[in-house]
Amino acid sequence: MLEFIQSQISFYLTIALVLFAPGYFMLLAFFGKEKLSTLERFVITLGLSILVTDFLMLTMSRVGILYTRTSLILILLFFSASCFAIYKKRFKKSPETTKTSLFDFSFRQSSLIVLILFLAIFLRSAYLQNNLPSSSTDLGHHMYWSKLFAKTGKIQNYTQSEIVLKNGTYQIDAPKPISDFVIGEHLIFTAISLISGASFISAFPVSTLLLVNIFSLLAIFILSLRLFKDSAQNKNIAIFGLLFCGTLFVINPPQAKFIGGGVIGNILGNLLIPLTFYFYLRFLKEKESVFLFFALLFSMGLFYTHHLSGLIFLLTFIGFTLLALMFNFQETKQIIFSQKKLPRSPLLLSFVVFALAFVFIVYTPTYLTNSAVNTVVGTVKKVEHTGLSMFQFRNVLGEARFALGSFGLLLSFILLRKSIHRYSFLLMLSWISVIALISLVPDLVKLSIPSGRVANYGIYPFAIIGAFAFVSVFRRVPSQSKLLLPLGQKLTLGAFLLIFVFISLNGFSDNVTYLAKNDSAKRTIQTFNASEYLATRMDGSDSLASDHVYLFADSWVKLFFMRDYYFPSYRANFERYENGIDKQEFCTRDMISNPGGELGKKCYSDLGTNFVMVDKIMDGAQFQKLDNFWQVYSNDKINIYYRNK
Amino acid sequence: MSNEKKIIILLAVFLVTGVSFLFYSENKQLNSTDGGWALYFENPKSTDLTFVIENRGKTKKIHWKELSGNPANTLREGDVVVSSEQKSIIPLSGADISKGEKITIEASDQSDGKKEIHKLLY
Numbered sequence: 001m002l003e004f005i006q007s008q009i010s011f012y013l014t015i016a017l018v019l020f021a022p023g024y025f026m027l028l029a030f031f032g033k034e035k036l037s038t039l040e041r042f043v044i045t046l047g048l049s050i051l052v053t054d055f056l057m058l059t060m061s062r063v064g065i066l067y068t069r070t071s072l073i074l075i076l077l078f079f080s081a082s083c084f085a086i087y088k089k090r091f092k093k094s095p096e097t098t099k100t101s102l103f104d105f106s107f108r109q110s111s112l113i114v115l116i117l118f119l120a121i122f123l124r125s126a127y128l129q130n131n132l133p134s135s136s137t138d139l140g141h142h143m144y145w146s147k148l149f150a151k152t153g154k155i156q157n158y159t160q161s162e163i164v165l166k167n168g169t170y171q172i173d174a175p176k177p178i179s180d181f182v183i184g185e186h187l188i189f190t191a192i193s194l195i196s197g198a199s200f201i202s203a204f205p206v207s208t209l210l211l212v213n214i215f216s217l218l219a220i221f222i223l224s225l226r227l228f229k230d231s232a233q234n235k236n237i238a239i240f241g242l243l244f245c246g247t248l249f250v251i252n253p254p255q256a257k258f259i260g261g262g263v264i265g266n267i268l269g270n271l272l273i274p275l276t277f278y279f280y281l282r283f284l285k286e287k288e289s290v291f292l293f294f295a296l297l298f299s300m301g302l303f304y305t306h307h308l309s310g311l312i313f314l315l316t317f318i319g320f321t322l323l324a325l326m327f328n329f330q331e332t333k334q335i336i337f338s339q340k341k342l343p344r345s346p347l348l349l350s351f352v353v354f355a356l357a358f359v360f361i362v363y364t365p366t367y368l369t370n371s372a373v374n375t376v377v378g379t380v381k382k383v384e385h386t387g388l389s390m391f392q393f394r395n396v397l398g399e400a401r402f403a404l405g406s407f408g409l410l411l412s413f414i415l416l417r418k419s420i421h422r423y424s425f426l427l428m429l430s431w432i433s434v435i436a437l438i439s440l441v442p443d444l445v446k447l448s449i450p451s452g453r454v455a456n457y458g459i460y461p462f463a464i465i466g467a468f469a470f471v472s473v474f475r476r477v478p479s480q481s482k483l484l485l486p487l488g489q490k491l492t493l494g495a496f497l498l499i500f501v502f503i504s505l506n507g508f509s510d511n512v513t514y515l516a517k518n519d520s521a522k523r524t525i526q527t528f529n530a531s532e533y534l535a536t537r538m539d540g541s542d543s544l545a546s547d548h549v550y551l552f553a554d555s556w557v558k559l560f561f562m563r564d565y566y567f568p569s570y571r572a573n574f575e576r577y578e579n580g581i582d583k584q585e586f587c588t589r590d591m592i593s594n595p596g597g598e599l600g601k602k603c604y605s606d607l608g609t610n611f612v613m614v615d616k617i618m619d620g621a622q623f624q625k626l627d628n629f630w631q632v633y634s635n636d637k638i639n640i641y642y643r644n645k
Numbered sequence: 646m647s648n649e650k651k652i653i654i655l656l657a658v659f660l661v662t663g664v665s666f667l668f669y670s671e672n673k674q675l676n677s678t679d680g681g682w683a684l685y686f687e688n689p690k691s692t693d694l695t696f697v698i699e700n701r702g703k704t705k706k707i708h709w710k711e712l713s714g715n716p717a718n719t720l721r722e723g724d725v726v727v728s729s730e731q732k733s734i735i736p737l738s739g740a741d742i743s744k745g746e747k748i749t750i751e752a753s754d755q756s757d758g759k760k761e762i763h764k765l766l767y
Contacts, residue, residue: 004672008665039649103649110648114655125663129670203671207664214660521674522681529683529701537689611689627747627765632689634760636681642689644765 007197011204014196017076018188019211022056023048025083030290032091037103043218046211047275048294050188050268051301052079057187058155058304058363066153069194076191102225102234109235113221113242120217120246124210124256131260132203135524137548139262140555143200145181146189147559150200155183158366161566163585163607170587170606172566179367184305185264200559201528209259209267216271216460217246223274224464226281227424233471240467245460248503249398254456266453269309270460272302276313277427284335284423289345296351300358307367308449312434312457319430328422385448388439388455396439396455397462400503404466405432405458411469431461470499523552526637530613531560533633534640543609544568545591550615551638557613569609592619596626604643612641679703682727684752684760687734692766694737696750700727709752711737717749742766 023045027036036044056075057067065071105113134140148156159175166173189205198204224238231237250256254266279295282288299317303310324332342348394402409432412425419425437445439455534544538561546568548554554570561567571592576582583589587603592614594600603609612629614620616639623629623641633640680701687695698707710722725733742748749763 004669008668011664011668012661037649038647039653042653105648105652107648110652113652117652117656118659121659121663125666128667132667132671132674203667207667210664210667211660214656218656522679525675525680525701529680529699533683533685542690630686630689630764631762632764633683633685634762635683636758640685640689644767 010196011192011198011207014192014198015208015211017073017195018053018191019049019208020045021049021080022052022076022083023050025080025087026052029083029086029090030294032087034091035288035290039103039218040222043215043222044275044278046215047219047271047298047301050184050212050272050305051297053191054184054187054301054304055358057191058183058358061154062362064154067150067190067194068153069197072191072195102229105235109239112239116239116242116246117214117217120250121210121214123247123250124213124259127251127256128206128210128260131520132206133201133521133524133528133553134203134206134260134262135520135527135553135556136261137555138264139205139260140553140557140559141565142181142185142262142264143189143205143556144558144562144565146186146193146205147200147562149186149190150194151562155187155363159565161564163569163587163603165585170585170603172607175564177366177369178565179307182265182304182306182365182367183363184301185268201556205262206259209262209264212267212271213255213259216267216274217242219271219274219278220245220460220464223278223281224467226278226285227427227464228421228468229285230420233475236471236475237464237467240470241464244401244404244466244503245463248401249459252398253396253452254459258456263453265306265309266456269302269306269312270457272298272305273309273313273316273457274460276302277316277431280317281423281427287338289342289347292342293347293351296348296355300355304363304365307365308453309457311447311449312438312454315434315438316427316431319434320427323426323430324423327416327426384450384452385442386451387442388451390440392452393436393439393455393458396452397458401459401462401466404469404503405462408462408465408467408469411472412465428461428465432458432465435461520552523637524556526635527551527553527557528560529635530633530638530640531557534611534613535560538611541608542611543607544611544613545588545609546570546613547592547615547619548572549574550618551613568613569607593622595622595629610643610645612643614639614641681758682707682754682760684750684762686750686762686764692739692764694739694742694748694750694764695734696737696762697732697734698725698727698752699732700729702729704728705754707733707752707754709735709750712749712751713742713746715747720748739764739766 024041026048027041027044031041053076056079057072060067060071060075065075145156145158158178158181160178161172161175163170164173189200189208192198192204192208193200196204221238221242224241225234228234228237253261254263254270258267276295276298279291279298283291283295299313302313388396397405409429412419412421412428416422416425435454435458438447438449439451439458442448442451538544544561544567546554546557548570549572558565558567569588569591571588572583574589577586577589586599587607590597590600591603591609592612595604595612612623614623615637616634620639623639624631628644629641630644631639632642682698682700682702682705685697685699687693687697694711698709704726706724706726708722708724711720712718713720721737723735725735727733739748744767745765747763747765749761751759751761753759
């Protein structure tokens with residue numbers, strides 16, 4: 001128990017150092033205690049700390065400082081202390097935190113916010129505890145890279161070797177760059193593990209993602225408040241927005257399922273996108289270059305963290321600018337051309353120098369150097385990229401959220417010209433349109449991206465605009481004002497309760513479906529035990545084949561060996577061999593499915609594979625009848641075979 | 646203290662509780678989940694027949710047999726009690742086994758859970 005408490009203290013201190021200190025002190029250095037409320041500073045701190053930690057670690061790797069516990073602690077402390085010194089110099093009198101009525105919540109509002117946050121954390125934790133130890137494929141892949149950086153003390157190229165047929169012999173090809181990963185997805189896990197000593201095969205990655213996910217809800221909350229700052233209902237809109245994205249359909253992607261599933265890029269992106277818009281919005285309204293500086297910094301950070309999130313942001317930004325020019329040409333033109341001093345702002349000039357130096361000297365994101373853009377732009381080929389039906393799109397967003405969001409969109413379109421929130425509406429329109437276009441009609445926009453993944457980005461803008469619609473319909477208005485719904489007070493209250501009950505039942509019933517116990521822990525432990533057995537008995541001359549189809553948590557096996565991203569080789573899902581795109585070789589399939597067949601035998605011989613790990617029920621039979629495969633290990637789920645050459 | 650600060654403090658408390666709960670749950674799952682037991686050769690690549698029964702669940706009494714040929718002849722057998730999180734190493738030599746013979750180690754617990762491993766000696 002003492003060990004557990006020690007590890008917990010170490011973990012929280014590390015989280016404070018990696019995910020809070022750099023961002024907090026940087027915000028202090030730039031804003032002092034002005035311009036941002038306490039809650040805004042708290043929320044932005046996490047997103048900014050992620051970016052600062054990434055940038056610092058990339059610079060360390062570039063100048064040859066190895067990642068160790070000491071070096072990371074010193075660098076993070078040095079950065080935070082420097083920012084604090086700047087703050088002390090710039091803000092000598094240290095005024096009190098700016099108090100704005102925007103964040104002056106009543107007791108009832110505060111209670112509601114606390115209750116929503118409690119439910120959001122409780123429901124996510126309840127789901128996630130059934131999925132520990134982690135077994136998800138994506139998280140296993142990601143943690144390989146984070147562990148590799150921790151093990152080698154520096155960033156490594158994202159490469160992967162594949163089996164190819166050359167001169168009639170199967171062999172492992174030279175490593176080729178892969179574009180699936182972005183550096184910002186991995187560095188914070190490397191830092192947390194090195195500093196806290198937490199194992200990558202533990203609850204720490206999932207806990208970190210839970211933290212990020214909860215902060216993304218708060219990012220939506222502060223963005224909503226700023227979007228509808230001039231509305232008397234701003235707090236109610238923000239609170240309902242928090243409710244709709246925080247507690248309804250909690251388990252569905254991109255919430256708890258993405259946390260447990262280790263969809264790191266989307267989770268980080270869903271925090272950084274609203275924060276980026278937050279700073280652009282504040283610049284648009286307050287015209288201060290410091291907001292533009294942070295907007296640009298967050299935009300840059302997005303592209304160092306997740307390419308898909310970066311793309312969604314970029315397209316939304318372009319869409320917003322075009323819509324603003326289209327619907328509000330005179331005012332938008334005036335805003336753009338009134339910023340003549342901006343190009344000479346030292347702050348912005350320093351950002352441009354920093355960004356250029358970073359991209360060209362320190363680190364260029366791999367998806368740019370690999371020309372991955374070419375694989376995304378063009379004709380859509382893969383089945384999962386061909387677009388969702390409207391029914392599927394609705395299911396991804398959640399029925400209630402989709403209905404409210406659609407109504408909100410319609411309402412905002414109607415109110416667009418006359419409303420004081422027109423720029424907020426235009427941002428929402430652009431954000432939702434980009435997501436809807438790529439998810440529903442990717443061929444039209446010529447973007448080949450997993451449609452379901454893109455649709456998941458929609459829940460946040462749908463929650464905001466849905467909350468706006470909900471509050472607009474049921475707000476209490478002074479007697480002389482016109483009601484949106486010309487109903488009596490009792491009827492309005494009845495309708496409110498009816499719709500609220502529908503939304504809640506719809507959203508919560510979905511949560512209950514996923515909270516049932518499962519046996520994933522037992523199955524995961526079997527895979528880990530078998531991997532441990534092999535890791536202690538195999539040497540560099542041995543090679544292993546594994547299976548993704550029936551083995552649970554198989555992507556985590558490579559963390560026991562740390563030999564290569566493609567070690568062990570594995571049999572992929574069967575359709576990947578049949579679609580003519582994903583798998584060009586059949587060795588990995590036949591070495592498991594038909595080890596006694598001609599191709600299977602040749603692959604074993606050519607590749608020198610001598611160990612096989614398979615599900616004993618599903619794949620044990622074909623090995624048991626072969627004399628040259630010794631069954632050397634057996635637990636409740638897994639058999640390991642040794643091929644005696 | 647403003648309500649805004651109270652929200653932040655309560656959020657921090659919820660988050661620490663939630664995250665600690667996840668760590669605790671994982672710890673508990675790892676310790677209390679019946680990880681079952683495994684049967685394996687200590688040296689998978691050699692003809693050495695020494696095998697191990699490793700127990701990741703509750704204490705078990707396991708009966709093992711060394712079998713050879715078809716139909717199988719029992720060469721040796723025995724019982725072993727393996728405590729939780731412990732392993733029992735049973736040394737067996739393959740020296741007295743003739744070449745080309747398939748040796749199977751079969752082990753079963755009291756609840757009829759049966760596992761086997763084998764080597765074909767050359």
